[in-house]
Amino acid sequence: MLPITIGRNPSIHLCTYMLSRYYTYSQFESYFSTLIRRFKIESLEEIEIGKSVLGKSIYGLKLGTGSTKILAWSQMHGNESTTTRALCQLLESVDIENNLNSFKLYIIPILNPDGAESWTRVNANNVDLNRDAMDLSQPESTILRKVINDYQPDYCLNLHGQRTIYGSLDGKSPVQMSFLAPAGDKDRKITEVRLKSMNVINHIYSQLKNKVNGIIGRYDDAFNINCVGDYLTSVHIPTILFEAGHSGSDYSRDEVTYLVHDSLVVALNTINDGISQKNTTLRSYEDIPAIASNFTDVLIKNYPSKNGFTSLYIQYHEQINANKLYFVPILIGLNRKDILNAHEVIDLSDVSTFENDLVIDENLEVYSESLNIKIFTN
Incomplete structure (x- = not known):
């Protein structure tokens, strides 16, 4: 298992400190090319999986030899960089190499490089990639869908960041992180697929709820088949939506980057352990505080x-x-x-x-x- 390190991990140093909240794509490529060499990958060209609207390379890193296949992607919204930095922390951790025989891990660190460069939610064609799951009108969307179809993941980790406007329903606490087990139909049925996602989220919540400045919340599960997570649930792939939030003066999002890293570790451990769904899974999930845009x-x-x-x-x-x-x-x-x-x-x-x-x-x-x-x- 990957040991959980709450707070600052001295073994993490490359991307955490060299990538600030905003970075140019060339800066990211420089840091990521250094990072992947520890996995015996000599150049980014080896892991290029496609091009963005403006011709920037999109990368996909495959690691591990285990039987369970996990796909994680970040920055499909270009101005949500926290989870990309957390993925870099995970890859930089000394623990990850020792656990790659436990699962297969496919990481797309930045799906929307054009949006990342211009610091916009949308891509260069002004399209929200998380509303393009069915139309597949954009090259970035078709790249992600091809990876899903070819890789056939057992779990997906859909990594996002949320604005500073979210708080607990009573407005007393900011939401430093939130999670969602997306619905797979308009009736939001509680299926076995959703229970698997809820199970992972419940373990993250139980292990990290006392480590946040504010709360860990439960994101709204309104159904939209054009959202990638909803689409994936509808085709029976358990998907966990991560939302890196905000509290206090952490506008650099440094503190929440560490929390996302720790959440990823718990998620990988939970999936790897194959912890079964109990009859309390739904109740535990619904006990996670709901959130509202009231900050x-x-x-x-x-x-x-x-x-x-x-x-x-x-x-x-x-x-x-x-x-x-x-x-x-x-x-x-x-x-x-x-x-x-x-x-x-x-x-x-x-x-x-x-x-x-x-x-x-x-x-x-x-x-x-x-x-x-x-x-x-x-």
């Missing part, structure tokens, strides 16, 4: 205005400039009832240093030197 990045309470005291809600908009990721504070509303909390709450009735210097420009960008609200990068 924002910054909430300013008791701001004095001509209409009395006002609450201001600010969301950071992510922008790439000169190969750096910037976070731009944007006003998204006043006195909203649907947003219950924020990763930073500033109550001006308790702040003596506020100099009444808050500025909202014509683009709704918000600035205040005394409250430290400004554009930043990581």
Whole structure:
């Protein structure tokens, strides 16, 4: 079994520290080419499985000799890099080599290199690859489908990142990670395939729920056959959706990268151990907290205005400039009832240093030197 290492693992050093949250695709290729050499692969050309819309190479790494086949892919949404970094952590771990006789592992580290480069959810044709499961209108979608058809995985790990807007239903806690056993039909039937996925998620939750800053949540299972996970469940392939979330000031997503790594380890252990589904699987899965989009990045309470005291809600908009990721504070509303909390709450009735210097420009960008609200990068 792969030993679980919670927190920072000194044996992990390459991709974790050399890849920040945003990286150019050439940076990724340079780091990944170094990483794969430990598996006796000399060049990226050996593992190229296709090209993106703009002609960037897409890679697929096959490892292991066991009987159970696991397929994992990341960054089908280009601006969701946390799980790619966690896969690099996993591959960099000294433990992975000693366990490759337990399973076969096929990794597509970045399915959407064009979106990764431009830091967009969609690909270069402005198509969401996770809404293209049936149409297969994009080269990246057909590459993934061919891998699925040829490899015939026993389990799929669909790796994503989610925005900072998610919290517990009561709004008290941010969602640092969430998971989903996707539905395979519009009635969302609880099939044996879904129970297998739920079983893996339950083990991740039970082992990591006390290690997060916030909560591990259960993502909504609304059915859409154009979503890859829903399609895979419909064709009887157990699929686990990972969503790397956010809490506090972790805008670099460094801390949650470690949590995703640990979640991957638990998932591999659970699949490898073949732990059977019990009659408590569904109940345990439904006990994982549901989540809602009820958070924002910054909430300013008791701001004095001509209409009395006002609450201001600010969301950071992510922008790439000169190969750096910037976070731009944007006003998204006043006195909203649907947003219950924020990763930073500033109550001006308790702040003596506020100099009444808050500025909202014509683009709704918000600035205040005394409250430290400004554009930043990581």
